[in-house]
Amino acid sequence: MTSSFVALKGLDKRYPGHHAVRGIDLDIAAGEFVAIMGPSGCGKSTTLRLLAGLEEPTGGSIAIGGRDQAGIPAHLRDTPMVWQSLALFPFLSVADNVAFPLRMKRLGAKERRRRALEWLDRLGLAGMADRDIAQLSGGQRQRVALARALITQPSILLLDEPLSALDAHLRVRMQTELSRLHRQLGITFVYVTHAQSEAFALADRIVIMSEGRIRQVGRPQDVYRAPANPFVAEFMGMNNLFRGVCRGRADDMATIETPAGHYAVPARRPLAVGEPAAFVVAADRITLARAEDGPPSGPAVRGTVLGLEFVGSTQTIFVETEGGQEFRVQKQQHEIEALDLVPGRAVHLAWEPRHAWLLPETE
Amino acid sequence: MISPRFVRRLSRLLQYGLLSLFFAFVAMPMAVIVVFSFDANRFPSIPWGGFSLVWHEAAWADPMIREAFVNSIWVGLGTAVLSTAIGFAAAYIDFRHRFFGKRLFVFAVAIPPAVPTTILGMAMLAFVSRIGLSGRLETIVACHVAVASSFAMALIRLRLGEFGRDLEPAAWNLGASPWAGLRFVVLPFCRPALIAAFFLSAAVSFDEYMIAWFVGGVHETLPVRILNQLQGQVNPKINAIGAGVLAVSLVLVFLARRFTNLRPEPMHGPDLRGDSA
Amino acid sequence: MPPASPKPPIPDAFRPSASIYSGSPAAMPVALGLPVLAWQAVFFLAPLVFLVVITFWQVRSFRLEPAFVLDNWTRILWSTPFHRALGHTLQVAATTTVLALLLALPLAYTIAFRLSVRVRDLAVSLLAVPVFSSYMLRIYAWQVVLGADGIANAVLGAVGLPKLQLLGGAFSLQVGLLTLTLPVAVLILVFAMVGVDRTLIEAAENLGCRRAQVITRVLIPSIRPAIVLAGTTTFLLAFGDYVGPLFMTGSKPPTLSILLVDTVKSGSQWPRASVVGVSMLAILVLVFALGRLAGSVRIRRRAS
Structure with a gap:
C-alpha cells in the first residue's frame, strides 16, 4: 500500500478561457477507494477524464501502475469509466453492451457471450441478457454499465457521479453494491461525486477540490472533523466558522479575537500573536441554552433562532448570531424538546474549548 | 344578427373545404397519370376508353424506354450510395468537430x-x-450526388442531434479506436437515418431531369426520356411510363419517410388544439 | 406551467479535444472531410465558378475560347429579350410567392391546429411525397387536365358550359408553379406553427384576445422567420423553374430559364447563356439577402 498505483504530478488542464485543473498532485494506492468531491466546475470530472485519456493534459503527468500515460490514447488505456449518463448503447442488447469492450479486443462471439453472461449473473442481471436497454429500470441500467466497465478485469475503475440519476432508495442499495464489488475485486476505484453521503459511505480517502485545486485529502472522518481550510469546512456543511486574529498564547491554547468575541482555541499549530486565524466548531458539538437561563460558562455566542429542519430524528437549528452570521446546531430530537425552540427565541450557543478546531490554513 | 356560433361553423367549414381542395389539387395530377395509363384510348380524354394494359406493354416494349429505365436505376443506386456516404461524413464532421471554416x-x-x-x-x-x-x-451520378448529399446530410445530422454526447467517448473508453467508435457506435446509431438518406437520395436522383439532360449526353435517364417524349409528338405511352416513375418515386419517398421520425412537434407545453374559430 | 428549461450548453470540458486521436490528431476529420470537400468542389463549386469565368469567354466558329471580353455581358444585359424575360420571370415568381403564401397560411393553420396529431402527421407525410416526386409528370398531367380538349373542358361541356381557354396563360402557369411550390410552403409553415410555444397562444387568449387577434398579433409574428423562408423558397423555385413555363405556356413569353436553355441550344452561345445564369444567381442571392434582412430586422425590434 505504500507505493502509489496512480500518481498525478502537477497535472494541469487549460481550456481557452478556462483553467479547469491547476497543477494538482495526488497519489492513489492500489486497491484504494478514493472519492473526489467539490462543487460543480471544480475540475473533478476533468481530472477523471484526464485519467481516462479523454482529455490531453496541458501540463504535468499521469502515471498508472508505474507507466506514464502521456501520449496513450483513450482506447489503449485500461481505465474503464461509469458515466453519469451511463452512456449505454441504445442499439445494442444488454449482453452486447456488456460484451462491447471484448468485441473491441476482437474476442470471439462465443467467448464474449459467455463472459457477458457471467458478469450479468454476478451483478444480479441473470436472464436480462437479450433485453433492450430501454426495457430496464434505472438500477438495472446502472448494473449493466458497471458490468460493461468491469468485464475486461481492469485494475482501476473510474466512476463519474454514477448514482446521481437514481432515487434515494436505489442510491443506497447501489452504494452497498459498489462497496461489495470494491471489496471483492480489490481494484482501485476513483469516484467523482458531489454527494457527501456517497463519498463518506464508500471512500477510504476523500479528495476535495475547488477551482481546479486540491484543497484537502484525507480519510472521511479527518476531512469532517479536521478540515484544512475555511473552504473545506464550509463545503462539509455542518461547521460553524469563526475568523479573527490571534491575540495571545498560553500553554496549548490561543486566544482569538473574532467579531463575536474572544475565544480560547487549542493551538495545534504554531500561531503568532497578530496572525490571522480561523477556527470551526462542528454543529453537533454545540450545546444550546435559552438566553433567559443566563450565559453558560466557557465559550459561547448569543443568537436568535431562525428556523429548524428535521432530518429523521436529528434536528438542525439555524441560528443568527448577534454579529449577523448564520450558525447551525445539530441535535437529537429528545435533547432539545425541553427548550421550546421557536423562530425568534434568543439562545446561547456554547461549546467546550477542546472542540474548537483551529484551521491549518486561513484561506 | 349573425350569431358567433354560425361564424365559427362557417370558418371551420371554409378551413376544411380549403384543405380538401388543396389535397385534391396535390393528388389530381398523379391520379390523372395513373388512371389514363390504363385507358384504352390513344389520347387521354373523357370519357374513359376502358381498362387496358396496352400502353404499359408498349412502354415496356420500347427499347429506349427500357434503356432509360435501366440507366435511371443505376444512376439512382449510385447516387444513393455515394450521397449517403458523403452526407454521413459531412453530418458527422458538423456534429463532432469545430474548426475554422466549418x-x-x-x-x-x-x-x-x-x-x-x-x-x-x-x-x-x-x-x-x-x-x-x-x-x-x-458523371450524372457524380453531379446528382453533389445535389442529393444535401438531403442526406440533413437527415443524418438530425439523427445525430439525438446522439448522446457521451456515447462516443464511452466507446473510446471501452477500447474502441476512433474509427472503431465510428463503425460500432455512430453508424449503428444512425442506421435509420442512413436508410432514409439512401432512399431519399435515390428519389431525388430518380426524379431529376435538368442535370441528367445536360451532362448525360446520349445517355438518357427515364425523366430525360419523358422530357424528350413530351417535347415531341403526343405519345400515349407517356402515361404508362409516368405511372411507373410515380410508383417508384412514391415507394422511395415512403420508405425514406418510414425511417425518419421527422414530424412537426410542439416545443413547449401540451399540444392543445384551439377550440374556437 | 414550469418555465421552459433550455438544455444546458455543453461546457468545453466535455468536448473531447482533437488530440485524443492516436497518430496525427486531425486524421479522422481530414479523412472524412476531404472527400466531401473534394466532391463538392469539383461537381458543385468549380462548375459555378467556371460559369462566371466563361461569361468572359468568346465563341469563335462554334468553339468556346478563353478570353476576357465584356461583350457577352453588354449584349445580354442590354438586350430587349433579356429585359422582357427578366420582367416576366420576376413578375411570375412574385405572383407565385404571394399566392403560395396566401394559400399556405390558412392551409398550414388548419393542418397545425385543426387536425388531430395523427392526422396531422399523416398529412405531413402525404405532403412530403409531391416534394420529391416527379414534378415534370405532374405538369404534364395538368396539360391533360387543362388542355383545349382536356378533362376540365370535358366536364364543363358535360354540364352545358362553354369551353374555356385554360392552358397557355397566366392561370395555367400559376397552377403549374403552385404544384411545385405550395406543398413546400405548407410544410415549412406547418412545422413552424406546430413549434410555436402554446403557452404564448394560451396567454394571449387568457388576456382576452379573439382568435383573429391571436393569429395576427401572436402567431404570425412568432413564425415570421418561417414565413420568410417559405416565401424565399417559393420565389426561388418559381424563379428558376423550366418545365412549368415550358409546358404550361409553351414558352410564350419565355422566362429566364427558357431563355438560358434556348441560348445554349441555339448556336452554342455558352458565354451568353452563362451571363443569363449568373444574373439569375445574383438575383436569387439578392432575394435571400433581403429575406434575411426582413427576418433579422423584426427580431431586433422585438428584442429591444
Missing part, C-alpha cells in the same frame, strides 16, 4: 438544391466537358 464546409454541402437545376446543369456540363467527363452515366 460553416463554409457545411454550406458547400447544404446549398446545391437551392441553385436552380437549369443553371446548375448548364454549369456542370460546361465544367465536366472541360475536364473530359461529359456524356457518361458516372
